Amino acid sequence: MPAPLTHLQRLEAESIHIMREVAATFAKPVMLYSIGKDSSVLLHLAMKAFYPAKPPFPFLHVDTTWKFREMIAFRDRMAAELGFDLLVHINEEGVRDGINPIDHGSNTHTHIMKTVALRQALDKYGFDAAFGGARRDEEKSRAKERIFSFRTATHAWDPKNQRPEMWKIYNTRVAKGESIRVFPLSNWTELDIWQYILQENIPIVPLYFARKRPVVERDGMLIMVDDDRLKLQPGEKVEERMVRFRTLGCYPLTGAIESTAQTLEEVVAEMLTARTSERQGRLIDRDEAGSMEKKKREGYF
Amino acid sequence: MLQEKGSALPEPDIADIRNYLASQENKTLLRFLTCGSVDDGKSTLIGRLLYDTKLIFEDQLAALEQDSKKHGTAGEEIDFALLVDGLEAEREQGITIDVAYRFFSTPKRKFIVADTPGHEQYTRNMATGASTADLAVVLIDARQGVLPQTRRHSIIASLLGIRHIVLAVNKIDLVGFDEAVFAKIVADYEAFSKDLGFVSVVPIPMSARYGDNVTRASENTPWYSGPSLLDHLETVDVEEGLAERPFRFPVQYVNRPNLDFRGFAGTVASGSIGVGEDVVVAKSGKRSRIKRIVTHDGDRERAFEGEAVTLLLADEIEVSRGNMLVAPDARPYVADQLAANVVWFDEHPLLPGRMYLLRTETDQVNATVSHLKHRVNIHNFAHEAAKCLELNEVGVCNFSLQAPIAFDSFEDNRTTGAFVLIDRLTNATVGAGMILYPLRRAANIHWQALDVTKASRAELKHQKPAVLWFTGLSGSGKSTIANLLERKLHAAGRHTYILDGDNVRHGLNRDLGFTEEDRVENIRRVAEVARLMADAGLIVLVSFISPFRAERRMARDLMDEGEFIEVFVDTPFEECARRDPKGLYARALKGEIKNFTGVDSPYEEPELADVHLKTAGREPEELADELEAWLRERGYC
Numbered sequence: 001m002p003a004p005l006t007h008l009q010r011l012e013a014e015s016i017h018i019m020r021e022v023a024a025t026f027a028k029p030v031m032l033y034s035i036g037k038d039s040s041v042l043l044h045l046a047m048k049a050f051y052p053a054k055p056p057f058p059f060l061h062v063d064t065t066w067k068f069r070e071m072i073a074f075r076d077r078m079a080a081e082l083g084f085d086l087l088v089h090i091n092e093e094g095v096r097d098g099i100n101p102i103d104h105g106s107n108t109h110t111h112i113m114k115t116v117a118l119r120q121a122l123d124k125y126g127f128d129a130a131f132g133g134a135r136r137d138e139e140k141s142r143a144k145e146r147i148f149s150f151r152t153a154t155h156a157w158d159p160k161n162q163r164p165e166m167w168k169i170y171n172t173r174v175a176k177g178e179s180i181r182v183f184p185l186s187n188w189t190e191l192d193i194w195q196y197i198l199q200e201n202i203p204i205v206p207l208y209f210a211r212k213r214p215v216v217e218r219d220g221m222l223i224m225v226d227d228d229r230l231k232l233q234p235g236e237k238v239e240e241r242m243v244r245f246r247t248l249g250c251y252p253l254t255g256a257i258e259s260t261a262q263t264l265e266e267v268v269a270e271m272l273t274a275r276t277s278e279r280q281g282r283l284i285d286r287d288e289a290g291s292m293e294k295k296k297r298e299g300y301f
Numbered sequence: 302m303l304q305e306k307g308s309a310l311p312e313p314d315i316a317d318i319r320n321y322l323a324s325q326e327n328k329t330l331l332r333f334l335t336c337g338s339v340d341d342g343k344s345t346l347i348g349r350l351l352y353d354t355k356l357i358f359e360d361q362l363a364a365l366e367q368d369s370k371k372h373g374t375a376g377e378e379i380d381f382a383l384l385v386d387g388l389e390a391e392r393e394q395g396i397t398i399d400v401a402y403r404f405f406s407t408p409k410r411k412f413i414v415a416d417t418p419g420h421e422q423y424t425r426n427m428a429t430g431a432s433t434a435d436l437a438v439v440l441i442d443a444r445q446g447v448l449p450q451t452r453r454h455s456i457i458a459s460l461l462g463i464r465h466i467v468l469a470v471n472k473i474d475l476v477g478f479d480e481a482v483f484a485k486i487v488a489d490y491e492a493f494s495k496d497l498g499f500v501s502v503v504p505i506p507m508s509a510r511y512g513d514n515v516t517r518a519s520e521n522t523p524w525y526s527g528p529s530l531l532d533h534l535e536t537v538d539v540e541e542g543l544a545e546r547p548f549r550f551p552v553q554y555v556n557r558p559n560l561d562f563r564g565f566a567g568t569v570a571s572g573s574i575g576v577g578e579d580v581v582v583a584k585s586g587k588r589s590r591i592k593r594i595v596t597h598d599g600d601r602e603r604a605f606e607g608e609a610v611t612l613l614l615a616d617e618i619e620v621s622r623g624n625m626l627v628a629p630d631a632r633p634y635v636a637d638q639l640a641a642n643v644v645w646f647d648e649h650p651l652l653p654g655r656m657y658l659l660r661t662e663t664d665q666v667n668a669t670v671s672h673l674k675h676r677v678n679i680h681n682f683a684h685e686a687a688k689c690l691e692l693n694e695v696g697v698c699n700f701s702l703q704a705p706i707a708f709d710s711f712e713d714n715r716t717t718g719a720f721v722l723i724d725r726l727t728n729a730t731v732g733a734g735m736i737l738y739p740l741r742r743a744a745n746i747h748w749q750a751l752d753v754t755k756a757s758r759a760e761l762k763h764q765k766p767a768v769l770w771f772t773g774l775s776g777s778g779k780s781t782i783a784n785l786l787e788r789k790l791h792a793a794g795r796h797t798y799i800l801d802g803d804n805v806r807h808g809l810n811r812d813l814g815f816t817e818e819d820r821v822e823n824i825r826r827v828a829e830v831a832r833l834m835a836d837a838g839l840i841v842l843v844s845f846i847s848p849f850r851a852e853r854r855m856a857r858d859l860m861d862e863g864e865f866i867e868v869f870v871d872t873p874f875e876e877c878a879r880r881d882p883k884g885l886y887a888r889a890l891k892g893e894i895k896n897f898t899g900v901d902s903p904y905e906e907p908e909l910a911d912v913h914l915k916t917a918g919r920e921p922e923e924l925a926d927e928l929e930a931w932l933r934e935r936g937y938c
Contacts (some may be wrong), residue, residue: 004607013607023554050566051595166719168662265319
């Protein structure tokens with residue numbers, strides 16, 4: 001008997017299996033690409049799953065126009081290097097209305113520029129399956145979600161009436177207009193993600209590593225001043241601090257942590273001694289209780 | 302993971318981090334679930350495990366304290382259940398609706414735990430959690446003892462192949478840590494579960510709320526000398542024997558990036574395979590050899606159980622998704638008839654005769670329950686005769702498939718011996734099946750090849766065979782219109798026959814009543830007869846209420862393409878009840894006739910009828926003319 005698979009080998013095989021299942025059974029799948037570390041792992045797994053072919057589906061980035069500049073540069077570099085088919089969608093109506101996270105708050109901004117934008121993009125291209133990088137260990141409502149998660153024609157999730165999901169037999173049937181969100185990283189934890197990035201040498205956005213960056217303290221979070229759209233409020237001052245990010249989103253909504261971790265090993269070491277969960281740096285989850293579930297029911301990933 | 306942080310582990314040494322991670326990699330993984338009746342404390346137990354193994358982050362703990370004040374059911378104390386009950390409806394109602402997956406690890410092992418709901422209504426979510434678990438923690442409230450849900454969950458766990466049970470006798474503090482209470486419950490459980498095939502049943506007295514015997518031995522139960530729950534979970538061996546099982550590779554996806562590369566992508570379900578070794582395509586029996594085992598990290602010499610790889614064969618042979626590459630000397634069954642244990646998940650019962658979509662890991666085929674052998678009574682395990690399986694019921698069924706599939710028995714292989722059933726109209730997952738064995742009938746009854754074909758019979762009659770399926774409420778005018786149309790067709794020299802609902806019930810179907818099961822069987826028989834008649838070259842007019850979409854769909858699928866013409870005779874209920882030619886509506890509305898369509902039994906209107914006849918304000922003669930014109934345009938007469 002051979003040695004049993006290691007933990008990461010097992011997770012990798014499960015994710016690849018899920019991706020192939022989607023490619024084999026859906027007419028028009030797409031992979032959501034959010035540029036963060038989980039997306040980087042997802043992309044890496046997709047390259048593996050269909051080797052020597054390229055992934056048989058495009059990658060979609062829903063751009064809120066408020067992402068860190070380094071994220072956009074990284075996205076374009078990856079698409080050029082790996083040669084995958086990148087689609088970028090922006091909610092132009094939102095842009096026209098000047099929707100932004102600073103004046104309108106995280107709820108409105110996220111709803112219009114992310115949730116609505118995503119629904120627009122899915123409808124525009126007629127995708128019937130969309131991969132996302134969500135993990136069950138991230139948040140309580142995610143812990144309840146199926147790997148193949150059904151959405152109605154209006155993109156709604158009904159958490160009280162999910163399809164049973166037995167073994168690795170996935171029900172991939174949808175009627176016209178309906179779709180499935182697919183989460184190949186469901187069973188990965190934050191540590192697994194980092195460990196895998198380390199093992200496979202997966203490129204990630206440099207924002208995950210500590211560097212001197214200009215930040216202001218706002219609402220108890222350290223917000224990076226990524227461009228001049230972030231207007232300072234009375235009493236705020238920009239400081240150069242050694243910081244990094246545990247998760248990445250829209251820069252005015254994503255808190256940095258003070259850190260000296262400049263290598264992957266140091267980041268992992270820091271993570272092992274962390275006393276708070278990674279989503280703590282996200283304004284979006286704290287706005288109201290159960291806010292993630294609410295957003296998901298509306299079509300958020 | 303946080304178990305190691307702070308207290309247990311010294312600050313990780315950066316230089317050693319790779320070694321540390323390597324040691325994490327070598328830990329084994331245990332997937333388990335918590336189950337049992339409602340309010341037995343499943344979610345609380347998991348919350349307690351996470352809390353005691355220091356797996357809760359500070360911000361999560363702060364949120365938990367806040368939540369406990371708002372929704373908590375533990376008074377002033379922290380309500381651990383709120384850690385896992387993540388849906389708003391769950392928190393508001395204080396119950397678990399769907400399975401939650403949590404991840405934790407200790408220095409000895411990694412764990413994925415599925416916290417499953419206790420309410421009978423949500424049994425399918427318990428089954429979802431159990432299908433990927435190797436051990437079940439069955440909770441029992443010490444004050445309540447073994448309850449119906451304890452039995453139901455134990456039976457489902459057993460059917461799904463779980464062989465290791467922890468019997469967590471919870472809330473032992475509420476019975477004064479009484480050993481006699483514990484012993485009685487353990488005896489009850491063992492008596493009832495002895496035939497369920499469990500390899501180990503480990504009973505532990507416990508208080509999830511206060512932590513007794515959860516992660517450490519309790520001083521309150523000096524009479525108990527066994528392990529704490531965590532000790533047991535860290536050490537229990539759930540690996541099935543060491544013997545290697547035969548090679549099974551369900552083909553998931555054919556990878557063809559260019560003309561020179563035709564790879565079969567999939568996950569090795571069992572056994573292993575090496576380059577140069579022979580394999581057989583399960584359904585065709587064709588043999589070839591493994592030329593390459595391709596992965597992104599380079600070609601491999603061997604592939605093992607659980608690995609996702611791409612196989613290249615030495616010969617160009619037909620293989621597609623749903624087929625299986627297997628060991629030549631130990632092949633799976635290939636059959637179109639099989640017997641299986643079924644757990645039913647849908648509010649709408651499983652009905653013999655109705656067609657479902659049967660889906661294995663990579664294959665799918667239309668399947669009909671040819672015989673419901675029995676239902677299992679969860680109270681005493683008695684095998685009871687049944688006409689259908691209701692929500693959450695368990696039974697043994699024979700299935701008849703439209704095409705053969707490759708499979709093993711579930712007992713031999715949990716991957717290749719399992720399937721789900723999908724409703725073909727709603728696409729809901731309505732049941733799960735664990736295959737027992739193939740039925741040999743399929744192997745002995747072959748199609749007899751006949752020289753005179755359907756086409757030659759039809760040609761002799763100078764007509765195109767067709768099945769005109771008239772559906773609509775009782776009294777809507779189906780038979781009247783069908784009768785007029787047949788007269789016209791007959792006059793034009795066409796060979797026809799009318800199958801009328803009432804007439805057929807006097808003979809062929811006189812053993813059937815009007816329950817849902819009998820209605821399904823009624824339609825199945827008539828559809829088969831109509832098919833034989835169309836095969837004989839006739840134009841068949843079927844005049845049946847046929848209230849269910851699923852059966853009309855089944856009938857359509859039986860016929861050749863374009864042969865089935867669904868005619869919706871659309872007369873509003875009020876009009877039918879007013880006409881009431883047989884006086885049936887009057888009696889049904891008075892409650893004298895049960896299961897009357899439109900009154901206390903539903904009529905599902907066709908969504909895509911080929912011909913939609915709205916009868917309001919029109920004469921039957923006119924409608925028959927319209928139908929005849931429709932048929933003429935399409936070359937049927």
